[in-house]
Amino acid sequence: MSNVCLVVEHQGGQLRKNTLNALTFGRQAAAHLGGELHLLVIGRGAADLADQLGAYGAARLWLVEDPALENYTAEPWSLAAAEAARAAGAALVGMASGSTGKDLMPRVAVKLGAGLASDVTGFDGRCFTRPMWAGSVLARVEVLTEIKAVTIQPTAFAAAEPTGGATPVERLSLSLPPARTRFVELQATESQRPDLTEARVVISGGRGLEGRENFRLLEDLADLLGGAVGATRAAVDAGWMPNDLQVGQTGKIVAPELYLAVGLSGSTQHKAGMKNSQVIVAINKDEEAPIFEIADFGLVADLFQALPALTEALRKELASA
Amino acid sequence: MKVLVTVKRVTDPDMKIEVKADGSGIELSSMNFKVNPFDEIAVEEAVRLVEANGGEVVAISIGPAEAETEIKTALAMGAARGILVLAGEGLDSDAVARLLVRLVEQESPDLVIMGKQAVDLDDNQVAQLLAEYLGWGQACFACRVELAGGRARVEREVDGGIEVVEMDLPGVISADLRLNEPRYPTYAQIMKARQKEIKRVTPEDLGVDVSPKVVVRGFAPPPRRRGGRFVADVAELVRALRDEAKVV
Numbered sequence: 068m069s070n071v072c073l074v075v076e077h078q079g080g081q082l083r084k085n086t087l088n089a090l091t092f093g094r095q096a097a098a099h100l101g102g103e104l105h106l107l108v109i110g111r112g113a114a115d116l117a118d119q120l121g122a123y124g125a126a127r128l129w130l131v132e133d134p135a136l137e138n139y140t141a142e143p144w145s146l147a148a149a150e151a152a153r154a155a156g157a158a159l160v161g162m163a164s165g166s167t168g169k170d171l172m173p174r175v176a177v178k179l180g181a182g183l184a185s186d187v188t189g190f191d192g193r194c195f196t197r198p199m200w201a202g203s204v205l206a207r208v209e210v211l212t213e214i215k216a217v218t219i220q221p222t223a224f225a226a227a228e229p230t231g232g233a234t235p236v237e238r239l240s241l242s243l244p245p246a247r248t249r250f251v252e253l254q255a256t257e258s259q260r261p262d263l264t265e266a267r268v269v270i271s272g273g274r275g276l277e278g279r280e281n282f283r284l285l286e287d288l289a290d291l292l293g294g295a296v297g298a299t300r301a302a303v304d305a306g307w308m309p310n311d312l313q314v315g316q317t318g319k320i321v322a323p324e325l326y327l328a329v330g331l332s333g334s335t336q337h338k339a340g341m342k343n344s345q346v347i348v349a350i351n352k353d354e355e356a357p358i359f360e361i362a363d364f365g366l367v368a369d370l371f372q373a374l375p376a377l378t379e380a381l382r383k384e385l386a387s388a
Numbered sequence: 389m390k391v392l393v394t395v396k397r398v399t400d401p402d403m404k405i406e407v408k409a410d411g412s413g414i415e416l417s418s419m420n421f422k423v424n425p426f427d428e429i430a431v432e433e434a435v436r437l438v439e440a441n442g443g444e445v446v447a448i449s450i451g452p453a454e455a456e457t458e459i460k461t462a463l464a465m466g467a468a469r470g471i472l473v474l475a476g477e478g479l480d481s482d483a484v485a486r487l488l489v490r491l492v493e494q495e496s497p498d499l500v501i502m503g504k505q506a507v508d509l510d511d512n513q514v515a516q517l518l519a520e521y522l523g524w525g526q527a528c529f530a531c532r533v534e535l536a537g538g539r540a541r542v543e544r545e546v547d548g549g550i551e552v553v554e555m556d557l558p559g560v561i562s563a564d565l566r567l568n569e570p571r572y573p574t575y576a577q578i579m580k581a582r583q584k585e586i587k588r589v590t591p592e593d594l595g596v597d598v599s600p601k602v603v604v605r606g607f608a609p610p611p612r613r614r615g616g617r618f619v620a621d622v623a624e625l626v627r628a629l630r631d632e633a634k635v636v
Contacts, residue, residue: 173516182601247525
């Protein structure tokens with residue numbers, strides 16, 4: 068038993084990009100274990116996703132379709148995942164570490180008698196690396212059980228490329244007992260901007276923005292660069308931005324090509340969410356702000372002047388390019 | 389109603405964490421400890437529910453003898469009594485959940501509320517593991533809880549926004565940041581808390597083998613970023629982004 072089984076994250080009939088990052092981990096893990104990579108799609112419309120996933124070189128695609136699985140809920144999804152992992156002969160079962168993966172995988176782990184390592188960033192065949200203490204520490208952990216479970220930190224792995232070919236599909240039929248927690252509704256944050264965890268450019272604001280309206284300055288620049296807007300915990304707590312835009316230890320973890328930190332001091336908890344970004348720029352009027360410790364380029368300036376000036380300068384730059 | 393809450397003793401999140409040179413642990417000399425901030429939010433929610441509905445909050449900590457301090461914080465906030473499970477290092481989330489299963493069996497609560505994750509190990513597993521072991525529902529990352537007719541209506545912070553679920557009681561809830569703002573106990577409440585009972589037990593008393601499924605083999609500091617520099621003005625920043633970083 069040496070296979071890897073990954074639960075695919077999807078939304079509205081589309082793959083979530085974090086699944087492609089998790090897939091890279093899955094391929095590496097399968098190579099270490101000398102086994103195959105299997106993918107599992109749970110929910111209604113799984114068959115459409117099977118077409119998208121078929122080209123990624125997995126050895127088998129497992130589908131569990133049932134109206135009761137249409138909206139994610141932990142109890143029936145964990146039953147489906149555990150059954151599929153057993154059918155797949157999985158030694159390692161995992162999912163990308165978003166709000167779904169974190170909610171789901173512990174229950175899967177218990178069903179399989181597996182130890183669960185959270186937010187793994189690497190695997191050497193025996194031990195996983197994972198952050199602790201808001202990313203101040205990288206721990207090496209060993210899971211001692213025969214079957215191992217993981218949630219996978221997507222920012223630690225590049226998105227997998229399709230390898231072509233086709234993957235055989237197998238369906239599982241399960242009888243699902245009634246769940247004690249039931250989905251009622253999703254109050255989705257509407258946005259035309261790219262997903263925060265998938266955007267090439269992220270521009271985040273903190274307490275220095277002083278209010279909801281001023282985030283418009285970040286939004287203008289984000290729209291110019293085709294990026295996403297993020298926020299610190301302070302800005303979300305103040306009600307200036309919605310919760311799903313919070314970047315940090317207990318919010319979203321992002322690693323875009325360019326992260327622009329505006330009017331935020333850079334607490335350890337915030338840095339945990341963005342310090343692996345490729346290029347970090349900070350704009351803050353306080354030159355002692357801790358964010359400058361990890362910035363590639365730091366501008367000590369009043370953001371209310373500097374940010375509009377930057378947007379204008381970049382607009383000219385992009386127009387002339 | 390009876391609500392069980394957990395209060396984990398964790399390193400102060402405002403203090404700098406350093407890994408020991410030999411990678412065996414983190415530097416703990418001159419470290420402060422406090423209640424895990426998410427657990428404090430859980431205690432606050434439990435106390436409010438019991439203030440509204442009658443009943444009691446029981447505060448549980450699993451850790452060293454010093455964790456009595458964290459239980460006392462919960463008692464000062466309004467928990468009625470505490471249970472300290474004396475345990476050494478190396479307990480993983482699964483062992484914690486298995487200890488809580490035994491306490492749930494003894495106490496028969498209507499609800500268990502705990503922080504969604506501890507800010508030291510950042511596992512975010514115990515509430516979910518516990519719910520699965522008990523065969524209960526879970527409502528994790530809660531930002532709003534309403535009880536009615538033997539059920540909880542819970543709003544959860546998820547990747548795409550807010551998800552609303554309905555959970556049968558008894559069930560397990562994990563608290564997210566914006567569930568509430570914990571109260572500061574008054575001096576009188578802190579003094580009164582000293583009279584409240586704290587029961588001490590061991591895993592052996594509870595009949596639980598706490599052998600871990602996940603063990604830490606070593607710690608390392610995270611990779612350091614290459615150093616950066618200050619730029620004088622917006623023009624220099626744009627040149628740097630264009631020519632050096634090549635991101636525009």
